[in-house]
Amino acid sequence: MENRSFMAQWVYTDTVKDHFMNPRNIWDEKEGWKADGVGEVGSLACGDQMRVGIQVADGKISDIRWLTYGCASAIASTSMMSELAKGMTLDEAYHLTPQMITDSLGGLPEHKFHCSVLGDKALRAAIDDYLEKTGQPNPYKGTIARIICECKGVTDVQIEELVKSGECLTFEALSAKTGCSTACGKCRGRIIELLEDYKHIYAKD
Amino acid sequence: MSRIIYMDNNATTRMSDGVSQIMRDNLELYGNASSMHTLGRNANAGIEWARGMLSSLLGCGSGEIYFTSGASEANNTVFNTARELIDRGGQRNRIVTTTIEHPSIIETVKYLRGLGYRIDECPVDSTGMVRLDEMERLMGPDVLLVSVMTGNNETGTIQPVARVAQLAHGCGALMHSDATQAIGKIPVDVNALGLDYLSLSAHKFYGPKGVGALYARSGCPLSAFVHGGHQEKGYRAGTYNSVAIIGMGQAAREAGENLQQEHDALWSLRERLRLAIVENIPDVVINGNQEHCLPGxxxxxxxxxxxxxxxxxxxxxxxEVSTGSACATGSLEPSYVLLASGVPxxxxxxSIRFSLGRFNTREDVDTxxxxxxxxxxxxxxxxxxxx
Structure with missing residues (x-):
């Protein structure tokens, strides 16, 4: 009789598996690698945290290292992000999106998407840090803003900055500070969603 | 890949050879156990044999065993019984349980609370053990049902069920325990523990999946959760899964025969693993109660x-192991049992849970x-x- 036993695929795509098993550009302390800029995002409360270091030469990311506390898809996302970012101009790297990371990984399950969101945020934080340390103007900060509250013209970047600094950690605080959602109120759900996302990314331990 | 080392026995177990054998022997036993003809009576004989095996294991009467699809259904049946008594306007209208129960109770509690029922969850200490002082505080003349699991699936912490049963009975309440993780690992006797209800599931002790049982003490209230047939004296409708029930009977028989030996073997492997981890890996934290712990x-x-x-x-x-990490569950929250036990x-x-079983060897642990x-x-x- 025919043998009809079942065999499952691995949890994630083969590319994720490869980057999980053989992560690229890990920040090994013994290597003595010095970063020009460092960015760290995530929180242990949510179970993932990433630190990205970059070296910059001629306006490009010449080398990159990272560390991740997180699950397999978080490790693979950071590894893939590091491969994508290496060689990019700062401008290109700043605009690297979570979608580019997940596409390069061959996709991630829906509930794992936030792992890739952390990767590009950490990279951006590292670029911010590099520009600040070297006393250069930061032409990127704020350029990727999208208007969330149309009535009051409040952008996602404004919300992000307020959450990141710890100034506003509730919807009420955000609304009081920026006026968001005080007119038609249709953006309320989206603001709360963003608030939760940014809290997840920037919450301190 | 070489041999799989399976250390996730609290999730489910491999069926024992004896269970596989008796199920194979009875695969053609297709008669409906409720039928009066020969094939039906044969199936019924198998089911009654299994009922006897379970009742000897638990120290109860065979008439106090009700077959279900598993412990989740048994737990739901008990809570549904309490709900019916409350709906009928009984004087007692409060349920007391704990923060570390299986989801089939935790989620039922959330559901019933949403409908307005009064349910208290007793906290546990830092070893995952129910706090008896809090439990005592939660008792009262309005308590209808107290439900505390026998041993926890994640930490392995064995709960002071007999003591809680005394508290429950002291205020006239009924006592239930979900003994799913304890069966076959530690002695579970309904009279020694003072239980009015007990839930179990066959696949946690080397039986087949999709079958379990509810023990309900004779004379204690019981309401049907699945309506529509006269099976199980009308308390649980649905055609008997005869082959699975027979498999569970065999699993119960083996559990009773090898209890002490199995307990000692599991504990010895578990301690070998624990000591080696503590010795060979820097900075580890062992969770749960190390004195009152399920052996595997x-x-x-x-x-x-x-x-x-x-x-x-x-x-x-x-x-193969399991984890309390959020990432493995698809939520952003890690294990509620560990959080309730004060684990940061x-x-x-x-956290990683190793749950050893009958088929693990020293070589497995050493690997x-x-x-x-x-x-x-x-x-x-x-x-x-x-x-």
């Missing part, structure tokens, strides 16, 4: 290393001890939290 369960946190990563690297080596969030994310330190070192080496 070992829950360890590895600070700086995240659970899903550890689980998948172990899986690559053919070692990061340690819950970095884990050989592979694990390298995996933890590796995960920590790429972690922002490396020590």
């Amino acid at each position: 369960t070992l829950n360890v946190s590895f600070p700086g290393a995240e659970g899903e990563s550890i689980l998948l690297y172990l899986d690559m080596e053919g070692i 969030v990061e340690l819950a994310h970095g 884990v001890i050989e592979k694990l330190p390298g995996i933890i070192a590796r995960v920590r080496s790429m972690s922002t939290r490396r020590s």
